[in-house]
Amino acid sequence: MTTKPSSAPWADTPFKLIPTPSKRLADSHSYVYCATEMANAHNVIIRGLNAIIQQAPYVRDSNDPRYKAQDVKDLLFYVDAWTKMVNHHHAVEESFMFPDLKKFSGNPSLMDEAQHQHELFHDGLERLLAYCSTTKPEEYRWEGSGGMKEIIDSFSKHLTDHLYAEIDEFLNMKDLDDVGLRKTWDRAEDVAKQTGNIGMLYDVFPCVLGCADNTFEGGNAFPPLPWILPYLIKYWFAARNGAWRFNPSDWWGRPQPLAFIPK
Template sequence: MAPKPWADEPFALLETPSKTMDKSSHYAIVVASEMTHSHNVLIRGLNSIYQQAPLVKNPQDVEDLLFYCQAWVMMVHHHHETEEETLFPDLEEFTQKPGIMAGNQAQHNAFHDGMEKFSEYAKNTKPDEYKWDEMKAVIDAFAPSLYTHLREEIQTLLDLRQYDSDGVKTVWGKTEDAAKGGKHPHLFEMIMPCVMGNVDKTYEGGIHKEFPPWPFFIPYAVHYWFARSHTGAWRFCPSDFWGNPRPLTFQ
């Protein structure tokens, strides 16, 4: 019997640079690897929607799915807002190269409107109006551009090896602090459960168990507090909040 599909398809997960490259040789490899982990979280979330949404029929399940879709969009936006507000300008200042991330910024713009349409669909669609074919068309309009960006940005970060390693480390430290900041109004209620539920601690043989770089108690806080108000939505996550993969709920 063929294995049931999981959140590693239809969009293939990205290989982490540190799987084949020495992280100690330059901090850009650390940055590119951490970004790959983050991008794979976004990809798993997209795949988990793609795999399960066609099978959801019950009105309550549909309501939970649409909330999960909203959380996923917020997660993607939070990730890219952190890049645009912190990482990109800091890299320009550090490298003294205006526009060094302009190509990545342009890629953000390429899928922005499509993701906004997806967000509006998830917010405004009533459970009895939901049709997978309609939602699939909305996703298909932006997903290829998003995936291209997620894949190609890793090489842009690896190219930072031509600059001072400690300087790259400093820039990345500020970006990590910004990503963990509490400015987003739905950071704890929606974004953090979506992030934690799309981590896979077993990926690439379990060599990346340090991701995400959060204190040990965060999964407990998410499970027992932050995720309590929308427990039905987190059924669509492909992992538990400790990063352990599990079978998709709707298969």
Template sequence: MALAHNGIIRGLNSIYLQAPNLPANDTVVARDFLIYCQCWSESMHHHHDAEEEIFFPEIENVTNVKGVMEQNVEQHRAFTPGFDKFYDYCKTCSPKDYDGAKLRSLVQDFAEALVKHLHDEIETLRALDKYDSKRVKQAYGRLEKSLMETDNYRIAPLVFGTADRKYEDGIHNFPAVPFFVPYIINYVFGMRYRGVWRFNPCTSWRDCRELAYA
């Protein structure tokens, strides 16, 4: 879960850092960046919906503690209003009207609450070590399976493009996939929105790179 959260934060950082630096009057770049922001928002929305609908109820069953994940749900609610405004802007803004300062201010309205939640949730999960670890892992496995049921053309290139395979000296293989999958991500799923993925902080092979418009 921590690795998934790291990817969410990397994506958010890439949005925040690049938002004010897009070339003026370039509607193609603005269009692609707005789609990038939409994809990031959709990925995060899917992540938190799956937690609330699948993972959290299963953890309640494992622990037999009603509301054991309620703090996390409350934190979701804390950043949702600002996040929704950001997502609405990205969906409705015409590329010719793109305003980097406006978009960045919308990020600022929810980013602190979101990042706090992403860190706090890891501590909540660590506290589950006193329960049946096998059942907790099974619940997380079902969450992971649900997270994979998404639009691969809009989400898969983002997930791989915000994953750093050298994080902590490369001890993690995240996402855990066979060696050929990044090729599929790059040359199949990445093609439909090819211009969008220029804003990713990493390549499809999960190697960090310089931001295109930082």
């Protein structure tokens, strides 16, 4: 459960969050650690998706006399950042984590199903990226043919089904070597950090921090980033960017009311 900031809808719906494996399994084997860290990362993605779905309908388009171009620009930037965050997560998995897991386990078909699931939502994410980068604020629409909702609806079920299923894959790794599995995980985490670039401090990292929830199910310390980062993001990289109004949490993972939901 999230410590919700109010009784208004929040980013824990419509797509449900993933229960934290370590809160349910009393097993020191590293498969629990890996499944938990992956669930934390996937919940960041799900909260971001939910925050978009909950708030975008209330951002007025140019048909509305109360239309504000800046709100639409900020929404497009936010959705673009969320999509880049999802792509980065899956790129690290496909380029490094899955091949490394196959090699370590000696099972060449391990994670094949997850890889196949990636293909089911890949094109939808690309369409969403293209929409965000090419749509002028006055052309933006949420509803209707060619609108942003239609694009998100085309892949959101495939994406979330995958995010749930991948946790089960890790929960099935209890027969693998405990230490070896943990090393594989740590190597993938290093790769995720190394493949990050300075540009991501302006889009992906503010999205990760603002979609975390450190109150979830009694609390967690996710994402595993230096303590200084939220300060740098708040006062420098994310400063003066209205897109972050769409984040469901503050820079320290504390849930906040969704800004665009009617009071």
